[in-house]
Amino acid sequence: xxxxIDNNDFNSEIKEGLVLVxxxxxxxxxxxxxxxxxxxxxxxxxxxxxxxxxxxxxxxxAKTYGIMSIPTLILFKDGQIEKxxxxxxxxxxxxxxxx
Numbered sequence: 001x002x003x004x005i006d007n008n009d010f011n012s013e014i015k016e017g018l019v020l021v022x023x024x025x026x027x028x029x030x031x032x033x034x035x036x037x038x039x040x041x042x043x044x045x046x047x048x049x050x051x052x053x054x055x056x057x058x059x060x061x062a063k064t065y066g067i068m069s070i071p072t073l074i075l076f077k078d079g080q081i082e083k084x085x086x087x088x089x090x091x092x093x094x095x096x097x098x099x
Contacts, residue, residue, distance in 0.1 A: 010053070010061050015079040018098075019049045023065070023072040025056050030088040034071040037091045045098050 013019065022038045024031035035052075042050035055062040055070055065074060075083040075097055083097055 010051075010058075011079070013049070013051055014076045017049060017078065018045075018047055019051060019076040021074045021076065022050065022052045023055050023062055023067045023074070024052060024070055025054060027056075028070050031071045034073075034088050037089070037094065038073070040091060041094060045095075048098070 014021065020038065020041065022031075022034065024035065038050055038052070042048065053061050055067055065072075069086050071086075071088060073085045073089065073094070074081055085094070
């Protein structure tokens, strides 16, 4: 499942299960390259929720998680950070997160 966070409660979205959060901006070239890979993962990885957070629109969330560079991907498990990847990542690299 792929979800774009706007005014929803971020904490309630990440509190249960495996959640991949993609911090991005519309103007970011590497983010545009990362986006289709993240979308594929949302369809292929069982029991994975994927949330996209536009850092220009949700500066509060980006600041909370210390997002200084984009794209940044954070994998949460039951509300806790499991892994963090800064910069573009291939699908193969990201699939290793789940195996």
